[in-house]
Amino acid sequence: xxxxxxxxxxSKSPYENDMIHNRWHxxxxxxxxxxxxxxxxxxxxxxxxGFIRNNDSADDVRDIDLSTVHFLSGPINVAGAEPxxxxxxxxxxxxxxxxxxxxxxxxxxxxxxxxxLTEHFPAAQKSxxxxxxxxxxxxxxxxxxxxxxxxxxxxxxxPSKSLLETWNARETAFIATNPTRVPPLANPxxxxxxxxxxxxxxxxKAAAATGARTVPPREHGGNCDIKDLSRGSRVFFPVxxxxxxxxxxxxxxxQGDGEITFCGAIEMxxxxxxxxxxxxxxxxxxxxxxxxxxxxxxTPNYKDYLIFEGISVDERGQQHYLDVHVAYRQACLNAIEYxxxxxxxxxxxxxxxxxxxxxxxxSGVVDIPNACATLxxxxxxxxxxxxxxxxxxxxxxxxxxxxxxxxxx
Ligand code: ZN
Numbered sequence: 001x002x003x004x005x006x007x008x009x010x011s012k013s014p015y016e017n018d019m020i021h022n023r024w025h026x027x028x029x030x031x032x033x034x035x036x037x038x039x040x041x042x043x044x045x046x047x048x049x050g051f052i053r054n055n056d057s058a059d060d061v062r063d064i065d066l067s068t069v070h071f072l073s074g075p076i077n078v079a080g081a082e083p084x085x086x087x088x089x090x091x092x093x094x095x096x097x098x099x100x101x102x103x104x105x106x107x108x109x110x111x112x113x114x115x116x117l118t119e120h121f122p123a124a125q126k127s128x129x130x131x132x133x134x135x136x137x138x139x140x141x142x143x144x145x146x147x148x149x150x151x152x153x154x155x156x157x158x159p160s161k162s163l164l165e166t167w168n169a170r171e172t173a174f175i176a177t178n179p180t181r182v183p184p185l186a187n188p189x190x191x192x193x194x195x196x197x198x199x200x201x202x203x204x205k206a207a208a209a210t211g212a213r214t215v216p217p218r219e220h221g222g223n224c225d226i227k228d229l230s231r232g233s234r235v236f237f238p239v240x241x242x243x244x245x246x247x248x249x250x251x252x253x254x255q256g257d258g259e260i261t262f263c264g265a266i267e268m269x270x271x272x273x274x275x276x277x278x279x280x281x282x283x284x285x286x287x288x289x290x291x292x293x294x295x296x297x298x299t300p301n302y303k304d305y306l307i308f309e310g311i312s313v314d315e316r317g318q319q320h321y322l323d324v325h326v327a328y329r330q331a332c333l334n335a336i337e338y339x340x341x342x343x344x345x346x347x348x349x350x351x352x353x354x355x356x357x358x359x360x361x362x363s364g365v366v367d368i369p370n371a372c373a374t375l376x377x378x379x380x381x382x383x384x385x386x387x388x389x390x391x392x393x394x395x396x397x398x399x400x401x402x403x404x405x406x407x408x409x
Contacts, residue, residue, distance in 0.1 A: 004041040005032040006073045014049035014071040021197040022071050023211030026161050026241050029198040030077035039275045045071045046269045047250040052104045054128050058406040061106035062124035066113050067193040070214040074247030075158050078276050081244040086282025087237040093273040094150045094231040101131040103253045103268035105355050107261050109408055114183035115262035125403040127351045129266045136253055140403050141348045146381040147300035148253045149357050151230040156221035157237050158245030167212050187213040221291040225259040232296025238283050256358030266355050300357050302378035308335040311370040319369055324362050327373035335375050343397030356381050
């Protein structure tokens with residue numbers, strides 16, 4: 001096996017590991033060096049650094065301090081990579097750590113992060129998913145199991161100083177348009193919980209004060225949460241600093257398009273087997289602004305779907321102009337209402353849409369005034385037939401099992 005360049009000890013806090021960081025900043029020191037053509041293994045914490053536990057309470061999802069996330073492994077110095085190059089990253093394989101064969105999915109409280117459907121599911125809830133080789137199922141969501149489409153939710157290179165300044169300026173200005181919104185419009189830098197890897201002293205203090213939070217996807221990739229960026233993919237990242245500074249984390253065993261529950265997919269600790277290469281001046285040569293990638297030749301083989309449509313008319317009947325966010329929300333709500341007819345709670349149905357290999361598509365964005373979004377629900381992941389028929393839906397679940405819920409304190 002290739003060398004493991006970054007190791008994690010799940011019994012210890014990620015703050016004790018100087019090969020981990022939770023902010024983006026060009027001055028975070030590189031923790032390992034590779035050269036083009038090298039293969040290597042990187043271990044990662046789950047995105048919360050082990051805060052969420054394998055139990056039947058959602059108190060941890062309710063109480064988590066979201067200024068601590070995401071805990072990333074890196075940055076890795078790629079010898080010879082320079083600003084303007086494209087970094088090629090082959091994701092040769094990904095797996096769970098043998099001591100941690102489980103993952104979690106949750107809904108944050110509306111007061112602490114929220115989620116895509118936070119108006120409908122405002123309280124903290126959690127489901128635990130056990131990993132059985134390439135398959136998963138949950139004691140909190142009966143009647144469903146599926147193969148993993150395992151991927152890093154978050155991967156990218158360190159920003160340059162000027163790119164970081166651009167991010168901070170535009171996001172700070174955006175927050176100022178509605179500073180008291182719950183959940184907030186964006187997250188500004190926050191020094192108190194910043195983990196800047198090996199930085200110490202005044203340099204650490206200065207960088208922590210301006211280090212970008214890891215929540216949004218940005219030009220460098222970052223927290224894109226793309227389920228199809230799975231093991232077997234080849235990604236091309238813009239390089240902004242000498243040595244690239246590749247970092248990653250937030251591994252997902254599986255996720256539906258949109259990662260709609262926000263906490264999140266099936267979140268897990270694990271490892272990645274990677275290989276890197278460099279295309280000199282690739283950014284200009286190919287006109288790259290954001291990363292591009294080639295997906296894996298291997299994916300779970302679900303061919304049959306029940307597809308839910310949604311349009312840009314919201315829950316209150318209000319018209320929105322070609323708004324795909326509203327349209328996808330309606331498609332998701334339509335799927336949840338449908339699954340409830342088979343005995344699922346709304347929370348269980350929401351959890352299925354966040355974790356299973358559900359596809360989301362933008363189907364139409366020109367037919368004024370309504371955008372149309374579609375949600376593809378794979379029918380083969382269920383233990384029973386979910387297709388409509390003359391007899392109507394059969395309640396396959398008795399409602400005795402549900403997701404743990406923790407009301408706000
Ligand atoms: Zn995640």
